[in-house]
Amino acid sequence: MELLEKVAREAEERTQVPAYPVSVEKVLKAVILSGDFWKIVDYSDEPLPLVAEILKILNREGIIAFEGSQILLTEKGAEFVKEANIQPPVSHRCKCCNGRGVVIDETLKDAFEKFVEIQKNRPPAIHCFDQGYVTPENSFARVALADDRGDLRGKKVCVLGDDDLMSIALALTGLPEKVTILEIDERLINFIKEVSDKYNLNIDARVHDLRKPLPKDVVGAYDTFFCDPPETVEAIKAFVGRGVATLKAERCAGYFGVTRRESSLDKWRKIQKVLLDMGLVITDLLHNFNEYVNWDYYEEMRGWQLTPVKEPPKEIWYKSTQFRVETVKGFKGFNEPIVGDIYNDAESSTT
Numbered sequence: 001m002e003l004l005e006k007v008a009r010e011a012e013e014r015t016q017v018p019a020y021p022v023s024v025e026k027v028l029k030a031v032i033l034s035g036d037f038w039k040i041v042d043y044s045d046e047p048l049p050l051v052a053e054i055l056k057i058l059n060r061e062g063i064i065a066f067e068g069s070q071i072l073l074t075e076k077g078a079e080f081v082k083e084a085n086i087q088p089p090v091s092h093r094c095k096c097c098n099g100r101g102v103v104i105d106e107t108l109k110d111a112f113e114k115f116v117e118i119q120k121n122r123p124p125a126i127h128c129f130d131q132g133y134v135t136p137e138n139s140f141a142r143v144a145l146a147d148d149r150g151d152l153r154g155k156k157v158c159v160l161g162d163d164d165l166m167s168i169a170l171a172l173t174g175l176p177e178k179v180t181i182l183e184i185d186e187r188l189i190n191f192i193k194e195v196s197d198k199y200n201l202n203i204d205a206r207v208h209d210l211r212k213p214l215p216k217d218v219v220g221a222y223d224t225f226f227c228d229p230p231e232t233v234e235a236i237k238a239f240v241g242r243g244v245a246t247l248k249a250e251r252c253a254g255y256f257g258v259t260r261r262e263s264s265l266d267k268w269r270k271i272q273k274v275l276l277d278m279g280l281v282i283t284d285l286l287h288n289f290n291e292y293v294n295w296d297y298y299e300e301m302r303g304w305q306l307t308p309v310k311e312p313p314k315e316i317w318y319k320s321t322q323f324r325v326e327t328v329k330g331f332k333g334f335n336e337p338i339v340g341d342i343y344n345d346a347e348s349s350t351t
């Protein structure tokens with residue numbers, strides 16, 4: 001369709017985010033499903049700045065209308081999607097595991113219930129550290145995933161940055177031999193230390209700015225790492241690289257999320273190449289595994305300036321794909337100092 005191509009080209013020009021006719025089609029499909037901006041970003045699986053721009057152009061073209069907080073197809077738009085045979089996507093996600101492929105079963109239940117109580121007192125997410133955390137079920141689903149893949153029992157685990165309180169979730173199961181957490185936010189480290197003392201978890205919790213090289217004793221000392229890097233190619237290289245630098249050998253594993261909300265597939269390709277170049281194999285990619293609880297500082301983030309209608313998110317919209325990577329012969333981490341702003345690119349929206 002000519003219109004799809006024209007809108008994609010204009011949106012790409014304005015946002016500098018790679019766009020295709022399919023991107024426009026996905027946004028239109030999402031608009032058929034929901035009038036809510038955040039759900040449209042969620043369903044379309046395109047970067048937020050691109051979705052916002054596509055919506056504005058479609059509005060100018062008379063295809064969609066902004067009515068209060070709602071984004072709707074106009075009569076012309078409804079005719080267009082019908083003619084172009086654009087149909088809304090249908091989900092077949094497993095309702096039992098929410099598509100994660102793992103469940104929090106009997107063996108993890110006690111630890112999970114404790115975790116749910118503990119995390120109720122957690123410090124809130126703050127903007128200055130670009131924080132945002134997943135639901136408690138989500139943190140534990142990650143534990144279940146890592147245990148399922150054989151990366152926890154008797155293993156030393158390093159968590160780099162811990163918005164999600166993974167260190168507590170991991171230690172509560174009693175499965176890892178050792179859990180270390182490096183985190184810049186003193187509030188979080190104090191909270192983790194308090195919980196560790198109270199529940200006798202023996203978590204090695206340290207305040208550390210991950211832009212600086214790792215503490216010497218952490219390098220090459222772990223079997224498994226978890227991190228949640230910011231979403232630029234440079235940041236993935238630096239922070240996943242840090243994680244890889246904690247690993248002791250080949251065939252060790254790393255876990256982290258990458259979102260489509262702030263990454264086009266073109267950027268994903270570069271990210272995957274960076275991972276492969278580090279000597280990693282991507283063994284698992286689980287779409288929308290991670291679901292982030294809406295944070296309070298949404299009005300301060302770039303995405304809020306871009307939205308065509310100003311309505312706060314009501315439901316979870318920020319999701320990410322869970323990556324599991326494994327080291328093979330010749331793997332190499334990254335432990336150089338990180339300098340300059342590597343947190344922003346044209347596709348980012350939550351910083």
Ligand SMILES: [Fe+2]
Binds near residue numbers: 094096097098099102
């Ligand atoms: Fe399932």
